[in-house]
Amino acid sequence: MEAPIGVPASKRVLRxxxxxxxxRLLDAAMVAFDRRGYHATRVSDVVDIAHMSHGTFYLYFxxxxxxxxxxxxxxxxxxxxxxxxxxxxxxxxxxxSRERLRAWIGDYSxxxxxxxxxxxxxxxxxxxxxxxxxxxxxxxxxxTDGIATRISAVGxxxxxxxxxxxxxxxxxxxxxxxxxxxxxxxxxxxxxxTLTTMIxxxxxxxxx
Amino acid sequence: MEAPIGVPASKRVLRxxxxxxxxRLLDAAMVAFDRRGYHATRVSDVVDIAHMSHGTFYLYFxxxxxxxxxxxxxxxxxxxxxxxxxxxxxxxxxxxSRERLRAWIGDYSxxxxxxxxxxxxxxxxxxxxxxxxxxxxxxxxxxTDGIATRISAVGxxxxxxxxxxxxxxxxxxxxxxxxxxxxxxxxxxxxxxTLTTMIxxxxxxxxx
Amino acid sequence: MEAPIGVPASKRVLRxxxxxxxxRLLDAAMVAFDRRGYHATRVSDVVDIAHMSHGTFYLYFxxxxxxxxxxxxxxxxxxxxxxxxxxxxxxxxxxxSRERLRAWIGDYSxxxxxxxxxxxxxxxxxxxxxxxxxxxxxxxxxxTDGIATRISAVGxxxxxxxxxxxxxxxxxxxxxxxxxxxxxxxxxxxxxxTLTTMIxxxxxxxxx
Amino acid sequence: MEAPIGVPASKRVLRxxxxxxxxRLLDAAMVAFDRRGYHATRVSDVVDIAHMSHGTFYLYFxxxxxxxxxxxxxxxxxxxxxxxxxxxxxxxxxxxSRERLRAWIGDYSxxxxxxxxxxxxxxxxxxxxxxxxxxxxxxxxxxTDGIATRISAVGxxxxxxxxxxxxxxxxxxxxxxxxxxxxxxxxxxxxxxTLTTMIxxxxxxxxx
DNA sequence: GATGAATGAGATTTCATTCAT
DNA sequence: TATGAATGAAATCTCATTCAT
Numbered sequence: 045m046e047a048p049i050g051v052p053a054s055k056r057v058l059r060x061x062x063x064x065x066x067x068r069l070l071d072a073a074m075v076a077f078d079r080r081g082y083h084a085t086r087v088s089d090v091v092d093i094a095h096m097s098h099g100t101f102y103l104y105f106x107x108x109x110x111x112x113x114x115x116x117x118x119x120x121x122x123x124x125x126x127x128x129x130x131x132x133x134x135x136x137x138x139x140x141s142r143e144r145l146r147a148w149i150g151d152y153s154x155x156x157x158x159x160x161x162x163x164x165x166x167x168x169x170x171x172x173x174x175x176x177x178x179x180x181x182x183x184x185x186x187x188t189d190g191i192a193t194r195i196s197a198v199g200x201x202x203x204x205x206x207x208x209x210x211x212x213x214x215x216x217x218x219x220x221x222x223x224x225x226x227x228x229x230x231x232x233x234x235x236x237x238t239l240t241t242m243i244x245x246x247x248x249x250x251x252x
Numbered sequence: 253m254e255a256p257i258g259v260p261a262s263k264r265v266l267r268x269x270x271x272x273x274x275x276r277l278l279d280a281a282m283v284a285f286d287r288r289g290y291h292a293t294r295v296s297d298v299v300d301i302a303h304m305s306h307g308t309f310y311l312y313f314x315x316x317x318x319x320x321x322x323x324x325x326x327x328x329x330x331x332x333x334x335x336x337x338x339x340x341x342x343x344x345x346x347x348x349s350r351e352r353l354r355a356w357i358g359d360y361s362x363x364x365x366x367x368x369x370x371x372x373x374x375x376x377x378x379x380x381x382x383x384x385x386x387x388x389x390x391x392x393x394x395x396t397d398g399i400a401t402r403i404s405a406v407g408x409x410x411x412x413x414x415x416x417x418x419x420x421x422x423x424x425x426x427x428x429x430x431x432x433x434x435x436x437x438x439x440x441x442x443x444x445x446t447l448t449t450m451i452x453x454x455x456x457x458x459x460x
Numbered sequence: 461m462e463a464p465i466g467v468p469a470s471k472r473v474l475r476x477x478x479x480x481x482x483x484r485l486l487d488a489a490m491v492a493f494d495r496r497g498y499h500a501t502r503v504s505d506v507v508d509i510a511h512m513s514h515g516t517f518y519l520y521f522x523x524x525x526x527x528x529x530x531x532x533x534x535x536x537x538x539x540x541x542x543x544x545x546x547x548x549x550x551x552x553x554x555x556x557s558r559e560r561l562r563a564w565i566g567d568y569s570x571x572x573x574x575x576x577x578x579x580x581x582x583x584x585x586x587x588x589x590x591x592x593x594x595x596x597x598x599x600x601x602x603x604t605d606g607i608a609t610r611i612s613a614v615g616x617x618x619x620x621x622x623x624x625x626x627x628x629x630x631x632x633x634x635x636x637x638x639x640x641x642x643x644x645x646x647x648x649x650x651x652x653x654t655l656t657t658m659i660x661x662x663x664x665x666x667x668x
Numbered sequence: 669m670e671a672p673i674g675v676p677a678s679k680r681v682l683r684x685x686x687x688x689x690x691x692r693l694l695d696a697a698m699v700a701f702d703r704r705g706y707h708a709t710r711v712s713d714v715v716d717i718a719h720m721s722h723g724t725f726y727l728y729f730x731x732x733x734x735x736x737x738x739x740x741x742x743x744x745x746x747x748x749x750x751x752x753x754x755x756x757x758x759x760x761x762x763x764x765s766r767e768r769l770r771a772w773i774g775d776y777s778x779x780x781x782x783x784x785x786x787x788x789x790x791x792x793x794x795x796x797x798x799x800x801x802x803x804x805x806x807x808x809x810x811x812t813d814g815i816a817t818r819i820s821a822v823g824x825x826x827x828x829x830x831x832x833x834x835x836x837x838x839x840x841x842x843x844x845x846x847x848x849x850x851x852x853x854x855x856x857x858x859x860x861x862t863l864t865t866m867i868x869x870x871x872x873x874x875x876x
Numbered sequence: 877g878a879t880g881a882a883t884g885a886g887a888t889t890t891c892a893t894t895c896a897t
Numbered sequence: 898t899a900t901g902a903a904t905g906a907a908a909t910c911t912c913a914t915t916c917a918t
Contacts, residue, residue: 219427242454635843658870
């Protein structure tokens with residue numbers, strides 16, 4: 045069976061060499077996004093990095109948006125695993141919960157750094173393509189829903205909207221990584237400790 | 253004094269009609285950024301919205317970056333006024349401080365909404381032009397420095413890095429507005445109250 | 461009011477210079493079609509002949525199909541004028557009718573030769589674009605309907621289907637011009653006389 | 669004897685499996701021509717329909733023109749058999765000749781429908797390749813020569829150019845099939861009867 | 877014999893920018 | 898000051914053809 049030309053990889057049956065080439069393109073795209081940002085990345089940037097010809101790119105992806113979609117699907121799947129992990133964070137709000145929160149934030153941080161080139165354009169990508177937009181929106185919603193549930197469980201009635209607070213937490217974590225990079229400062233242990241303390245105090249810690 | 257031809261408006265002396273045309277272009281650009289984002293906005297989008305010809309655009313701006321620079325300068329000036337306002341927030345950490353924080357957050361929110369189309373691409377703009385990048389970075393730094401100073405003033409020794417916490421606060425405020433819009437929920441009074449409570453607890457409230 | 465870029469000319473308001481440029485493109489396209497046929501004609505062929513840049517082409521037409529559509533509309537309008545002329549052909553089937561038929565066939569021939577480069581690809585064009593297909597189909601139908609009505613008027617009951625005969629007449633006239641060109645022989649006066657005699661005998665002349 | 673590699677099939681010695689694969693490609697090409705026309709048909713269309721890889725195509729044909737040539741040779745051979753059949757049509761112009769003409773037109777019609785996808789692009793193919801062009805031109809010439817000879821034999825001196833009339837007959841028959849398909853009407857028995865009557869009256873029937 | 881993969885030349889298309897009026 | 902028109906460099910995309918397995 046022949047592979048149709050000009051059709052995104054998802055519709056083709058790939059052998060091992062094909063799968064490898066596709067991965068090389070995805071990896072090269074991450075490098076290119078990192079260097080120049082998604083918007084400024086040209087197909088030629090990607091194929092240059094991957095040491096391939098122009099034509100090969102279009103054997104695997106219909107265009108750059110299509111490639112970004114593939115990366116987005118992967119990143120979204122990894123991100124939603126954080127939702128499951130969130131369940132464990134505050135099962136107990138005893139002394140152990142802060143450590144669990146710290147660990148979770150550490151996981152989030154690792155994920156962000158791994159997909160940083162993509163996450164920087166994450167929301168812009170949503171505007172470029174409806175299917176991507178929906179998936180990204182869902183990923184955010186899933187995450188905030190998970191956090192909102194935990195906040196509700198802690199139960200500080202009245203003074204916090206769990207849904208709003210959850211969005212604020214995600215917003216802070218996401219943008220914090222971006223800004224640290226932007227102003228040229230690291231996201232190190234001290235930073236993560238401070239974030240943990242802030243979030244803990246803001247939404248999880250008991251009020252006096 | 254002769255106004256040079258073919259040079260961006262900032263270098264030309266404009267009469268009343270000229271100033272008006274320039275403003276129409278700036279307004280149109282904000283509309284265009286709002287619709288498609290800065291990166292996807294073409295010169296033709298702006299002139300279409302402003303009901304002008306391509307040629308006119310280049311009478312006032314050297315290119316899109318030049319126009320964005322003009323908007324950035326305006327937004328940066330307005331933003332740095334928030335820095336001064338921050339000084340009042342926690343001069344006294346008595347009972348009045350939460351209300352002052354709430355008012356300050358309200359001001360921030362108004363500013364964000366006013367420049368929303370620009371702020372969405374705010375950090376990306378930095379990459380487009382070095383002078384813009386420097387100004388945007390400075391704006392962020394000014395703001396976080398101001399907040400960091402207040403946090404230090406509150407004095408919760410050891411457990412929070414003021415500089416990190418300040419960045420986290422700015423990150424949260426900035427991205428919160430973005431995400432609310434993205435997931436289609438409002439930034440209303442309840443939302444601002446929740447944000448205020450969270451920030452107050454996280455960095456300003458006394459610890460037991 | 462500004463002309464949107466990349467939008468077919470039909471949607472733009474053109475001044476005299478613009479209209480002239482558009483006509484130059486249409487003329488150049490006819491020359492190119494004549495030289496290489498519609499299918500083999502590239503945008504660069506047309507702009508080379510018209511002595512223009514690539515970009516200018518797209519200021520007036522979205523693509524080659526769009527340009528062909530404009531020519532088709534013109535040719536279809538001219539062709540349907542032959543329908544009206546057909547009305548006069550056999551108002552009287554007295555001795556004068558053969559001369560009228562001869563004149564009409566002469567008109568058809570002139571029209572065909574004028575649009576020859578287009579008519580050669582006429583039916584193929586129909587496959588390339590649905591709106592063009594519909595217009596071409598309509599043109600053929602209009603013409604055959606007109607002829608069928610005249611054939612019915614002559615009234616040779618039973619032995620000829622007017623609708624079929626009309627299609628056969630159009631088919632003969634159309635393809636005859638094509639084939640004469642193909643085998644390198646002229647469509648001269650003798651040829652037109654023979655065609656007239658054949659058509660007259662086949663469908664209009666009284667049977668003994 | 670060794671079969672050369674990478675050379676069009678006509679030069680290779682094929683075994684049974686090879687002949688079968690080649691036939692699948694020829695059949696697939698006819699399907700593709702029928703769907704999209706010769707010009708719009710891509711190698712990938714053909715191999716998709718034949719469920720083969722690109723590589724296999726080039727094992728049998730040097731390119732699409734080469735494949736079209738193979739089909740053309742077959743169609744030309746079948747068509748020239750009609751030339752021989754024409755000889756019988758009017759050996760006698762007695763009462764039997766109309767029935768013979770009717771039968772011949774029926775044969776022509778069957779042939780056209782069989783090769784319809786090819787005949788639609790028949791004359792255009794001539795431009796693609798000189799050897800094909802010559803063969804197609806010859807086929808037309810042979811056919812019209814045959815018909816012209818019969819017309820001369822009938823002898824209606826002066827009022828018809830046999831050569832022109834013969835071309836007109838072929839033109840009508842060829843294009844009639846095309847147009848009937850194009851306007852969505854059948855070439856049925858009534859149609860063929862009408863065609864027969866028209867041609868008979870136009871060129872073969874005695875004049876009063 | 878057959879296949880999936882890769883190539884690269886060439887065609888299309890976009891769009892920032894300049895220019896004559 | 899404003900405009901419609903034109904430009905051309907750069908990007909996207911297609912597809913016939915070759916090749917290693």
